[in-house]
Amino acid sequence: xxxxxxxxxxxxxxxxxxxGGPPGCELDDYDEAQRLNRLAVEHGVxxxxxxxxxxxxxxxxxxxxxxxxxxxxPWYEPFAVLPVEAMACxxxxxAHGVDGHDDAIVDGVTxxxxxxxxxxxxxxxxxxxxxxxxxxxxxxxSGRDRAVARYSWDQIAIETERAYxxxxxxxxxxxxxxxxQH
Numbered sequence: 001x002x003x004x005x006x007x008x009x010x011x012x013x014x015x016x017x018x019x020g021g022p023p024g025c026e027l028d029d030y031d032e033a034q035r036l037n038r039l040a041v042e043h044g045v046x047x048x049x050x051x052x053x054x055x056x057x058x059x060x061x062x063x064x065x066x067x068x069x070x071x072x073x074p075w076y077e078p079f080a081v082l083p084v085e086a087m088a089c090x091x092x093x094x095a096h097g098v099d100g101h102d103d104a105i106v107d108g109v110t111x112x113x114x115x116x117x118x119x120x121x122x123x124x125x126x127x128x129x130x131x132x133x134x135x136x137x138x139x140x141x142s143g144r145d146r147a148v149a150r151y152s153w154d155q156i157a158i159e160t161e162r163a164y165x166x167x168x169x170x171x172x173x174x175x176x177x178x179x180x181q182h
Contacts, residue, residue, distance in 0.1 A: 068092075094111065
């Protein structure tokens with residue numbers, strides 16, 4: 001979140017809400033929350049950065065829908081759950097181009113990918129979304145289409161079955177088949 005807080009410092013009309021960690025009432029005792037709050041103070045944006053703590057899974061769609069953009073900047077992310085959830089809500093996504101993000105997001109079509117450790121590129125992407133509502137709308141609509149088409153439970157089941165079929169090409173039902181068998 002360091003790069004995002006630094007980006008907020010460059011964009012004067014932007015507010016940042018950071019979910020995650022322990023429940024909100026326990027954030028004062030959480031080392032990472034203290035560090036992020038200190039960073040926000042150092043960059044003069046403490047009044048525009050809000051750590052909210054743990055958000056229940058059922059409450060995430062409502063929180064995501066309040067955002068103009070969702071930023072996902074982990075250094076490692078195998079599953080890309082948050083970007084796909086944001087995309088399903090029709091919210092533009094900016095994410096580090098790592099692991100699962102590379103699979104979930106089509107750069108410039110369903111979201112924007114930025115290299116890890118590139119806060120200037122992050123600022124450029126935010127400006128593009130904030131300054132051009134049609135870009136935000138296009139990313140949101142395309143992201144939603146991709147999330148629904150590719151990441152629905154039905155589609156996941158189909159892709160899982162295909163993966164098993166590729167992994168076990170010589171198994172048909174309960175019978176094992178070899179090349180020379182009749």
